[in-house]
Amino acid sequence: MKALVFHEKKCIGCKLCHLACSAQNEEIFNPRLARLVITSCYDRDGLIVEGQVCDLCMSCVEACPVDAIIEKNGRLSFLEDLCTDCGLCVDVCPNQVIVKKDRGIGVCVQCRSCANWCPTEALTFEEVNK
Amino acid sequence: MMAYTGKVLRIDLTTGKASTEPLNKEWAKEYLGGKGLSIKYLYEELKPGVDPLSADNKLILMTGPMTGTIVPNSGKLAIAAKSPATGTILDCSIGGHFANELKYAGYDAVIIEGKAKAPVYLFIDDDIVEMRSAADLWGKGAHETEHLIADALGDVITLAIGQAGENLLPMACISSELYRQAGRGGIGAVMGSKNLKAVAVWGSGGIEIPNIRKVSAALNKIKREDTMTDDNMWAYSDGTPMIVDLSQSTGILPTRNFQEGTFDQYKNINSDAVKGTLKAKKACYACPLACSNYVKKGKTEVEGPEYETLALCGSNCGIGDLEAVIEFNRLCDDYCLDTISAGNVVAFAMELTEKGIHDFGIRFGDVDNFLKMPGLISTREGTGADLAEGVRAIAKKYGGNDFAMQVKGLEIPGYEPRGSWSMGLAYGTADRGACHMRAWPAAVEAFGDIDPFTSEGKAELVIGMQDDNAVKFSAIFCDFWALSTERMAEILSMLLDREVTAAELTKIGERVYNLARLFNEREGFERKDDYLPERIYSDKLTTGATEGKLLPREEYDKMLAEYYQLRGWDENGIITDMKKKELNL
Numbered sequence: 131m132k133a134l135v136f137h138e139k140k141c142i143g144c145k146l147c148h149l150a151c152s153a154q155n156e157e158i159f160n161p162r163l164a165r166l167v168i169t170s171c172y173d174r175d176g177l178i179v180e181g182q183v184c185d186l187c188m189s190c191v192e193a194c195p196v197d198a199i200i201e202k203n204g205r206l207s208f209l210e211d212l213c214t215d216c217g218l219c220v221d222v223c224p225n226q227v228i229v230k231k232d233r234g235i236g237v238c239v240q241c242r243s244c245a246n247w248c249p250t251e252a253l254t255f256e257e258v259n260k
Numbered sequence: 261m262m263a264y265t266g267k268v269l270r271i272d273l274t275t276g277k278a279s280t281e282p283l284n285k286e287w288a289k290e291y292l293g294g295k296g297l298s299i300k301y302l303y304e305e306l307k308p309g310v311d312p313l314s315a316d317n318k319l320i321l322m323t324g325p326m327t328g329t330i331v332p333n334s335g336k337l338a339i340a341a342k343s344p345a346t347g348t349i350l351d352c353s354i355g356g357h358f359a360n361e362l363k364y365a366g367y368d369a370v371i372i373e374g375k376a377k378a379p380v381y382l383f384i385d386d387d388i389v390e391m392r393s394a395a396d397l398w399g400k401g402a403h404e405t406e407h408l409i410a411d412a413l414g415d416v417i418t419l420a421i422g423q424a425g426e427n428l429l430p431m432a433c434i435s436s437e438l439y440r441q442a443g444r445g446g447i448g449a450v451m452g453s454k455n456l457k458a459v460a461v462w463g464s465g466g467i468e469i470p471n472i473r474k475v476s477a478a479l480n481k482i483k484r485e486d487t488m489t490d491d492n493m494w495a496y497s498d499g500t501p502m503i504v505d506l507s508q509s510t511g512i513l514p515t516r517n518f519q520e521g522t523f524d525q526y527k528n529i530n531s532d533a534v535k536g537t538l539k540a541k542k543a544c545y546a547c548p549l550a551c552s553n554y555v556k557k558g559k560t561e562v563e564g565p566e567y568e569t570l571a572l573c574g575s576n577c578g579i580g581d582l583e584a585v586i587e588f589n590r591l592c593d594d595y596c597l598d599t600i601s602a603g604n605v606v607a608f609a610m611e612l613t614e615k616g617i618h619d620f621g622i623r624f625g626d627v628d629n630f631l632k633m634p635g636l637i638s639t640r641e642g643t644g645a646d647l648a649e650g651v652r653a654i655a656k657k658y659g660g661n662d663f664a665m666q667v668k669g670l671e672i673p674g675y676e677p678r679g680s681w682s683m684g685l686a687y688g689t690a691d692r693g694a695c696h697m698r699a700w701p702a703a704v705e706a707f708g709d710i711d712p713f714t715s716e717g718k719a720e721l722v723i724g725m726q727d728d729n730a731v732k733f734s735a736i737f738c739d740f741w742a743l744s745t746e747r748m749a750e751i752l753s754m755l756l757d758r759e760v761t762a763a764e765l766t767k768i769g770e771r772v773y774n775l776a777r778l779f780n781e782r783e784g785f786e787r788k789d790d791y792l793p794e795r796i797y798s799d800k801l802t803t804g805a806t807e808g809k810l811l812p813r814e815e816y817d818k819m820l821a822e823y824y825q826l827r828g829w830d831e832n833g834i835i836t837d838m839k840k841k842e843l844n845l
Contacts, residue, residue, distance in 0.1 A: 139540075142540075142541050142542055142543040142547075142548075142550035143542055143543055144335075144543040144544070144545065144546060144547050144548060144550065145357075145545055145546065146330060146332075146546055146548065149329070149330040149476075149546065150330060150476065150480075152466065153330060153472045153473060153476045154473060154476070156466075157468065157472050157473070158466040158467065158468045158472070159328055159329050159330055159466050159467040159468075159469075159472070160364065160465065160466025160467070161360075161364075161466075162364075162464060162466075163466065170542070171437065172437060172438050172439075173407070173410075174407055176556075176561060177539070177540055177542070177554050177563075179540070243476075246480060247330070247480055247483075249483070249488060249548030249549075249550075250541075250548075250550070
C-alpha cells in the first residue's frame with residue numbers, strides 16, 4: 131500500500147505542505163486546518179524538526195462507532211452525514227493529524243497536495259509496509 | 261479586499277489600550293503593504309522632527325497582501341519607525357513566521373504608539389490583545405526571552421529585543437525565532453525606548469480567496485518553473501556565503517575596516533567552509549528556497565552566518581576563524597546587535613587602536629577580544645560605552661572621520677564601493693543610510709558584465725533596482741526570488757479583487773521610493789547627506805582586482821547629479837513639485 135512518508139532530514143520548515151493541504155481540502159490558507167503536522171523550530175537544545183502524516187494505520191476507522199470514516203483502496207473517506215461529532219477519531223489518531231472542525235472532522239485523503247508542493251521531497255507518497 | 265484582512269491593530273502603550281480600525285484602502289492601493297504602506301502611515305502620523313527614542317515615535321509591523329498565502333517567498337514582515345541611528349525613515353524586513361501568524365490573527369498591521377510605564381510584552385491572541393509584565397524578561401537576551409515566552413504561552417511566534425535594544429543602541433535589532441533579524445538602523449532601540457520587550461502572536465484564522473484550488477495549482481507551477489530555477493537555487497545550495505568568493509575575486513570584500521578589498525584568509529570563511537559546518541537548511545514561511553544554513557562548529561551554533569556577517573565580522577575585522585565568526589554572530593543575535601554595524605564598529609575600533617588615535621584594546625585578528633565585544637557593546641561596559649554609539653559618534657569623539665565607514669550614520673555593508681561604483685551610489689542614495697537592500701547593483705556590475713569602474717549608466721541602473729525592490733518589499737516578496745514585475749503583477753492579480761499591471765507596480769515602486777525620500781527631506785536631509793566616507797574617494801586599494809582603485813569624488817558627483825536628474829529631483833536632491841504631483845505625493 132502507498133502512503134505519505136515524511137523525511138525529516140530534508141524538511142526546511144517552509145510549511146507549504148500545510149498551506150497546500152488546507153487550500154485543497156478546506157478551501158482556505160490556514161495551516162492549522164491541515165491534515166498533517168510538520169514542526170520546525172528552535173528550543174533550548176537547538177533545531178527540532180518533526181513531522182506527522184497519516185500513515186493509514188486505520189485507528190480512526192476502527193474507533194469510529196458509526197462508520198463515518200471508511201477506507202477504500204488505500205484512501206480514507208469521511209461521511210459527514212453519519213458523524214455524531216463524538217471526537218473519538220481525533221483522540222485515537224496516534225499522529226494527531228485529524229482536524230476537528232465546527233461540524234465533523236477532516237482526515238487525510240492521500241490527495242498528495244502536500245507532497246506535490248514540498249520543494250525538497252521531504253514528503254513523498256511511497257510504498258509502506260502494512 | 262480579498263487577501264487583505266482590512267484591519268489594523270493600534271496599541272497605545274502609554275494607556276495600555278488596544279483598538280482596531282479599517283486599513284486605509286486608498287493607501288493600500290497606492291502603496292500595497294510592507295515597506296510602502298508602513299512608510300505612508302509613518303509619513304502621515306509622525307510629527308516632523310520627532311525624537312526617534314521618544315514616546316512620539318511609532319513602531320509599525322506591516323504585512324503584505326500575499327502574507328499567509330501559498331505564494332512562494334511571501335513570508336517576510338516589514339517593521340518600520342523613524343531611525344534612532346540616522347534620523348531617516350527606517351523600514352526593516354524580517355523573515356521567519358511572524359508575518360503569517362499576525363495575518364492569521366486577523367491583522368494586516370500593528371501600529372505601536374506611546375511608552376509603557378514599566379517593561380511589558382504584548383500577546384496578540386486573535387482578537388485578544390494583552391499587555392503583560394516583562395519585569396522577569398528585562399535584562400535577558402532575545403534567545404532566553406523567546407524561550408521563556410514559549411514556556412508561558414506555548415505555540416506562539418515572537419519578536420524580541422535583547423540588551424542592546426533595552427540600552428537604546430543605534431545598532432540594536434529585533435530578533436525572531438532566535439536567528440531572524442530586523443537588523444538595521446536601531447529598530448530594536450525603538451522597542452526598547454517604549455519599554456516593549458517582545459511581541460508574541462498566535463492566530464487561528466486563515467485567508468480565503470476565490471478559486472483557491474485553481475490559484476494554488478497555478479502558483480505551484482510558477483514555483484517550479486520560476487522560483488526553483490538556477491537563478492534562485494543558489495539560496496538552497498549555498499545561501500549568501502557564496503558571495504565571499506565572488507567578492508574576494510573581484511576585490512570588493514571589505515577587509516580590515518575597508519583598508520583592502522581582499523582577505524588572505526577568505527577560504528576560512530567562504531561558502532565551502534560554512535558548508536563544512538552545515539546541520540540543516542531552514543526556510544521562512546512559504547519559501548521553497550531555504551537560504552538559511554543552520555550550522556554548528558565546536559561549541560557554538562547559529563542559523564547563519566550570512567555573507568554580511570562573514571564580511572563585516574570576518575574579513576573586515578581581520579578574523580579568519582569561522583568558529584569565532586559563528587560565535588560572534590550568535591552573540592549578536594542574542595544581544596540583538598546588527599552584525600553589519602557591529603562588525604563595522606569593531607573594525608573601526610581596531611583601526612583607531614592600530615593607528616594610535618585611541619586605544620580600544622583590540623587589534624585586527626584578535627579573536628579573544630573580538631568575542632568580548634558584543635557583550636561589552638550591548639551593555640555599554642568598558643570600551644563598549646563608546647562603541648555602542650556607532651562609528652559616526654566614535655569618530656566625532658576620537659577622530660578618524662575619513663575612515664568611519666558610514667552614510668547618514670548607518671554603517672556600510674559588505675561591498676567595497678571602490679570596486680563597485682554603482683554600490684557607492686546605492687549606499688549614498690539608500691533611504692535609510694548605507695544599505696545594500698535598496699539596490700544591489702554589484703550583482704550585475706562587479707559580479708556581472710558591467711564595468712565597475714565607470715560612472716556611466718550607473719544612475720539608471722541604481723534607480724531601476726531601487727524602484728524594483730521598493731515594490732517588491734511593499735508587495736512583500738523576498739528579494740532572493742529574482743522575479744519580474746510582470747510575474748509580480750500576475751500573482752497579485754490572482755489575490756486582489758482587481759487586475760494589477762506591471763506598469764502600475766513600477767509606478768508604485770517609484771512612489772514608495774520617493775515617499776521615503778520625502779520623509780527624509782522633511783527631516784532636513786539633502787544632497788550633502790548623500791556622500792560616502794572620504795576613504796572611498798581618496799585611499800587607493802592595494803590588493804587584488806581593485807589594486808590602485810578609488811571612486812573619485814568627481815565621478816561620484818557625476819553619478820549623483822545624473823541620479824537626481826533621472827529621479828526628477830533638483831540638484832540639491834529635493835523632489836520637484838512636478839514629480840510629487842506625478843506620483844500623487
